[in-house]
Amino acid sequence: MNLFRSEEHLTRWLHHWHAAGDYVLPVEEWATVFSAPTFRRRLEPDYLARAPEYLEEYRRALQAAGKSLPAPDRILSTVLFTDIVDSTRHAAQIGDSEWRALIRRHDDLIRGQLQHFGGREIDRTGDGFLSAFQSPARAIRCALAIGVEVHSLGLRVRAGVHSGEFEVLGDHLGGIAVHIGARISALAGPDEVLVSQTVRDAVVGSGIAFEDRGSHELKGVPGEWQLYGVAP
Amino acid sequence: MRWLFPGQEVLVESRCLDCAESVSVRMRDEEMLEIDPETAVGYMPSPFAASRVGSAAFN
Numbered sequence: 603m604n605l606f607r608s609e610e611h612l613t614r615w616l617h618h619w620h621a622a623g624d625y626v627l628p629v630e631e632w633a634t635v636f637s638a639p640t641f642r643r644r645l646e647p648d649y650l651a652r653a654p655e656y657l658e659e660y661r662r663a664l665q666a667a668g669k670s671l672p673a674p675d676r677i678l679s680t681v682l683f684t685d686i687v688d689s690t691r692h693a694a695q696i697g698d699s700e701w702r703a704l705i706r707r708h709d710d711l712i713r714g715q716l717q718h719f720g721g722r723e724i725d726r727t728g729d730g731f732l733s734a735f736q737s738p739a740r741a742i743r744c745a746l747a748i749g750v751e752v753h754s755l756g757l758r759v760r761a762g763v764h765s766g767e768f769e770v771l772g773d774h775l776g777g778i779a780v781h782i783g784a785r786i787s788a789l790a791g792p793d794e795v796l797v798s799q800t801v802r803d804a805v806v807g808s809g810i811a812f813e814d815r816g817s818h819e820l821k822g823v824p825g826e827w828q829l830y831g832v833a834p
Numbered sequence: 835m836r837w838l839f840p841g842q843e844v845l846v847e848s849r850c851l852d853c854a855e856s857v858s859v860r861m862r863d864e865e866m867l868e869i870d871p872e873t874a875v876g877y878m879p880s881p882f883a884a885s886r887v888g889s890a891a892f893n
Binding site for chain 2 (some may be wrong): 603615628645
């Protein structure tokens with residue numbers, strides 16, 4: 603929080619810095635806002651990574667002070683989730699130190715492929731990655747490349763791809779579409795790239811072939827979801 | 835301050851970002867004990883404000 607001697611001083615300063623979001627309150631009201639339990643989470647080491655989960659709490663704390671958050675922007679995008687298969691067993695076999703070194707090489711490899719295929723790293727998910735692409739075909743090709751490359755490290759990954767509208771929350775993506783992508787990834791087998799029907803329909807004409815994996819319920823997501831495995 | 839220094843009196847000495855004159859706040863938990871000057875206001879750029887959505891991560 604930035605302090606100003608008065609609202610007049612703040613107005614003068616904002617004239618030179620056109621930030622949106624008018625979160626201006628008398629200092630004593632900020633003290634009340636910050637006493638809300640949600641702000642205690644800022645002491646947690648993974649606060650930044652989990653910030654999107656706390657958005658609703660944060661919104662309520664601001665609402666109590668008469669402020670509101672802007673409606674999140676929504677964009678059409680494609681997410682790719684990758685996750686190392688049997689990571690716990692693998693880590694136990696080789697020990698913590700060697701596992702950490704292996705994970706660093708895995709991370710470098712994935713980031714290299716993201717760069718090659720125009721993907722952007724959004725978040726880490728345990729031993730996996732959440733990344734975003736403008737093109738679903740690129741996301742699939744990136745997932746296939748990652749699946750092949752990690753074999754050189756003695757690893758196997760599962761991958762899930764989903765396209766949809768996502769909420770943009772700072773540097774994060776949010777919304778039900780992220781959960782769908784994560785659920786799809788969790789259903790993928792070793793070396794498999796599993797996609798939603800939305801993705802399959804979007805890449806018609808790309809030359810990418812699919813195999814029907816049937817209809818699935820995705821935990822916490824309404825409806826039945828037809829999923830497809832990418833043919834290698 | 836409740837979360838960082840529960841029950842303790844805390845003095846925050848700062849500067850106005852506009853004029854660099856002093857702004858100080860003395861408080862305990864969320865109770866305000868003294869604000870100098872009394873007209874002081876706080877501005878919190880929100881990480882979810884419109885200026886920060888649509889960031890480069892999602893171009």
